[in-house]
Amino acid sequence: MKHSLEKHGLKEPAFREFVGAMTKGDVFTRLGFLIMGAGCAARGQIAKGLLLLAAQASYIYFMFSFGVVYLSDFATLGTVEQTTVWDEAVQINRVVPGDNSMMILLFSLLTIFISLIFLYVYFTSVRVGYQALKRHRAGAAMPTFIDDLKSLWNDKYHFVLLTLPTLGLLAFTVLPIIFMVAMAFTNLDRNHQPPGNLFTWVGFENFKEIFFSHPLKSRTFYRVLGWTLTWAVTATATCYIGGVALAILINNKRVQLKNMWRTFFVITIAVPQFASLLFIRQLLNDNGTLNIVLQNLGMITEPIKFLSTHARITVLVVNFWIGVPYTMLITTGILMNIPEDLFESARIDGAGPITIFRRITLPYLFFVTAPFLITQFVGNINNFNVIFLLTNGEPRTLDYFQAGKTDLLITWLYRQTVDEQNFNMAASIGIMIFIIVSVFSLITFNIVASGKKEEEFQ
Amino acid sequence: MSNFKRFLKHEVVDFLYHLLLAVMSVIWLLPVAWLILNSLRLEKDPYIAYILPKTFTLQNYVNLFTNTRDFDFPRWFMNTLTVAIFSCLISTLLILMISYTLSRLRFPARRLYMNILLILGMFPGFMAMVAVYHLLNLMNLTQTLTGLVVIYSSGAALTYYVAKGFFDTIPRSLDEAATLDGASKNTIFWRITLPMSRPIITYTIILTFIAPWVDFIFANVIMRGKSDKWTVAVGLRNMIERNNVLEYFTQFCAGIVVVSIPLVILFMLTQKNYVAGVTSGSTKG
Numbered sequence: 001m002k003h004s005l006e007k008h009g010l011k012e013p014a015f016r017e018f019v020g021a022m023t024k025g026d027v028f029t030r031l032g033f034l035i036m037g038a039g040c041a042a043r044g045q046i047a048k049g050l051l052l053l054a055a056q057a058s059y060i061y062f063m064f065s066f067g068v069v070y071l072s073d074f075a076t077l078g079t080v081e082q083t084t085v086w087d088e089a090v091q092i093n094r095v096v097p098g099d100n101s102m103m104i105l106l107f108s109l110l111t112i113f114i115s116l117i118f119l120y121v122y123f124t125s126v127r128v129g130y131q132a133l134k135r136h137r138a139g140a141a142m143p144t145f146i147d148d149l150k151s152l153w154n155d156k157y158h159f160v161l162l163t164l165p166t167l168g169l170l171a172f173t174v175l176p177i178i179f180m181v182a183m184a185f186t187n188l189d190r191n192h193q194p195p196g197n198l199f200t201w202v203g204f205e206n207f208k209e210i211f212f213s214h215p216l217k218s219r220t221f222y223r224v225l226g227w228t229l230t231w232a233v234t235a236t237a238t239c240y241i242g243g244v245a246l247a248i249l250i251n252n253k254r255v256q257l258k259n260m261w262r263t264f265f266v267i268t269i270a271v272p273q274f275a276s277l278l279f280i281r282q283l284l285n286d287n288g289t290l291n292i293v294l295q296n297l298g299m300i301t302e303p304i305k306f307l308s309t310h311a312r313i314t315v316l317v318v319n320f321w322i323g324v325p326y327t328m329l330i331t332t333g334i335l336m337n338i339p340e341d342l343f344e345s346a347r348i349d350g351a352g353p354i355t356i357f358r359r360i361t362l363p364y365l366f367f368v369t370a371p372f373l374i375t376q377f378v379g380n381i382n383n384f385n386v387i388f389l390l391t392n393g394e395p396r397t398l399d400y401f402q403a404g405k406t407d408l409l410i411t412w413l414y415r416q417t418v419d420e421q422n423f424n425m426a427a428s429i430g431i432m433i434f435i436i437v438s439v440f441s442l443i444t445f446n447i448v449a450s451g452k453k454e455e456e457f458q
Numbered sequence: 459m460s461n462f463k464r465f466l467k468h469e470v471v472d473f474l475y476h477l478l479l480a481v482m483s484v485i486w487l488l489p490v491a492w493l494i495l496n497s498l499r500l501e502k503d504p505y506i507a508y509i510l511p512k513t514f515t516l517q518n519y520v521n522l523f524t525n526t527r528d529f530d531f532p533r534w535f536m537n538t539l540t541v542a543i544f545s546c547l548i549s550t551l552l553i554l555m556i557s558y559t560l561s562r563l564r565f566p567a568r569r570l571y572m573n574i575l576l577i578l579g580m581f582p583g584f585m586a587m588v589a590v591y592h593l594l595n596l597m598n599l600t601q602t603l604t605g606l607v608v609i610y611s612s613g614a615a616l617t618y619y620v621a622k623g624f625f626d627t628i629p630r631s632l633d634e635a636a637t638l639d640g641a642s643k644n645t646i647f648w649r650i651t652l653p654m655s656r657p658i659i660t661y662t663i664i665l666t667f668i669a670p671w672v673d674f675i676f677a678n679v680i681m682r683g684k685s686d687k688w689t690v691a692v693g694l695r696n697m698i699e700r701n702n703v704l705e706y707f708t709q710f711c712a713g714i715v716v717v718s719i720p721l722v723i724l725f726m727l728t729q730k731n732y733v734a735g736v737t738s739g740s741t742k743g
Contacts, residue, residue, distance in 0.1 A: 014566075157559075157642075157647070160644070165555055166615075168612035168615060169615050169616070172590055173612065173613060175589065175593070177589075180588060180589055246482070254475060255475055261483065265483070266729065267487065268486050268487070270725035271490060271493075271722065272721055274691045275694070276493075282703070283489065288504075289506060384584065388674075389674070430585035
């Protein structure tokens with residue numbers, strides 16, 4: 001704290017400071033635009049200056065040894081196709097490697113990424129150089145390297161705590177997402193697989209195909225989208241209503257052994273979903289136990305096609321079985337926490353139990369669980385497990401482009417990557433899911449925004 | 459007489475309530491009970507017309523751990539356990555760091571940072587998988603347990619909300635008092651905040667520990683056909699592929715029971731915090 005700029009009235013907005021280094025700086029801070037760390041080193045902050053210089057050197061080395069090689073092909077994603085030539089000497093066909101579009105794309109993005117990070121470091125280096133100059137001019141004490149390190153443990157502590165998680169996110173979430181978004185604008189399908197083939201930029205071609213120009217794909221997209229939304233609305237609504245009803249039932253004053261009932265239902269949540277789904281799948285098979293039992297009882301003559309003809313109903317019912325205990329668990333706590341004075345004042349006003357339930361319990365519950373409902377809805381749009389493990393998208397139909405009647409956008413996306421290798425399609429579907437989810441969340445969260453600021457809770 | 463009638467009416471309503479709950483409990487517990495019964499059944503046929511096994515046996519459990527030629531369950535179990543332990547340690551640390559920072563420290567880009575995390579969370583988690591696969595490939599990490607640990611723990615930072623909600627509730631006056639006594643932010647984090655946060659630490663540890671046991675999709679894509687690196691979810695699914703289901707169905711049920719028991723216990727332990735976590739996100743930004 002003792003070296004803070006505020007104390008000396010030297011604090012400036014970041015960008016103005018950057019410009020100031022050029023307009024109001026001395027020769028060393030100006031040199032700092034070319035040689036990073038010059039401004040610091042000139043004012044005695046040698047270690048800091050050297051560190052910045054080292055950063056600059058390694059960036060330049062990185063760019064020339066690696067970055068430029070890939071960036072130069074970024075516009076075309078490679079031009080040299082892999083070929084095979086007959087090698088007379090050893091009498092075999094030898095593969096001559098060409099450009100690998102995938103690597104070019106990935107490494108170009110990586111280079112751009114690193115460049116952006118470097119740009120930030122560069123920007124900061126100019127600023128700290130100028131800050132050193134300002135301190136010098138004001139006659140303020142110059143923080144030593146040790147002081148700087150110490151400040152990391154205090155007023156710059158967020159750097160220490162955020163560096164590791166941020167790097168993890170950048171490498172394994174942000175970079176991959178940008179990579180996939182880029183793929184949506186290429187023709188990387190089954191016929192353009194590296195390293196054997198090249199792929200290249202095609203602009204909005206994939207989106208055009210999905211929306212209208214490719215009859216089969218666009219029909220599939222609209223139908224799968226329609227089912228995804230139907231599924232998400234129905235699945236969310238049924239589980240919510242069922243779960244709330246169950247919670248209210250168990251919470252009823254006259255029900256004995258509340259904890260026992262609750263535990264019964266909670267057990268089903270705790271069994272891993274993949275396990276219960278795979279098990280239920282066996283149960284509902286055409287020659288599974290349920291069908292055999294029904295046939296033996298003489299209730300049906302032909303097996304009921306739970307997993308093909310009636311698959312859409314089956315997934316909704318099974319999802320109900322999975323989702324109800326979950327909603328029950330969440331809403332039970334809320335029901336018990338409704339402020340007692342709400343009921344009290346209602347009773348004084350002469351409200352009967354039904355009015356209280358309709359006018360107080362339900363609105364309160366809905367108000368508190370609204371965000372939960374939104375996340376449930378989004379979760380259902382992306383409900384991979386239930387569909388994939390239960391029906392795997394079945395029944396397949398030739399009406400659709402590599403999809404089935406119960407496929408959601410997310411399972412269609414999965415099939416496009418893992419089974420069909422149409423990464424451009426998969427990426428375009430992913431972007432559509434993102435748009436749907438983000439627009440929906442934005443609108444609904446704004447509607448239900450409770451108006452409470454987070455600071456009030458601290 | 460009218461008292462007796464009212465009493466009778468009460469009794470009938472009470473009875474109906476409990477009957478309804480009992481019927482629902484049966485519907486919800488039957489598949490679970492039946493799963494356990496299947497795991498104790500000697501007859502291997504998955505498609506049977508009765509519920510109680512004709513002969514009870516523990517052979518399925520014995521086979522699960524000893525007959526490892528085709529399906530090496532002990533191996534999958536150890537794989538999953540290893541991944542779970544490492545990814546739980548790393549994820550918990552990352553989540554605590556990120557949630558504490560966003561809750562207690564104030565820095566210029568804080569809002570922006572939170573908004574970026576929010577937006578990242580809206581992409582379907584699986585979408586980035588292809589790119590992640592290539593990245594891991596570059597590092598020679600595909601088909602390795604390390605690769606799985608990296609995947610589970612790097613994405614964990616996105617689920618910081620619950621822990622942030624908890625940190626938000628710790629009074630700021632504590633921090634201020636410590637600062638006056640000369641404590642640095644670092645000291646406050648490790649010596650004051652974390653010791654007060656046992657519930658949320660337990661919750662985060664349990665949840666991140668459970669994740670690798672129940673994830674199917676990432677493990678499946680990363681490991682593909684490499685069966686000695688499978689996790690239990692991937693392995694068990696392969697056990698009931700079309701060609702194996704007749705032979706291995708009961709053993710598969712035993713496998714599910716073995717995996718589920720510790721998970722059920724862990725879930726019961728963290729149940730209270732779990733509910734608080736899901737609902738606390740509702741009021742805090």
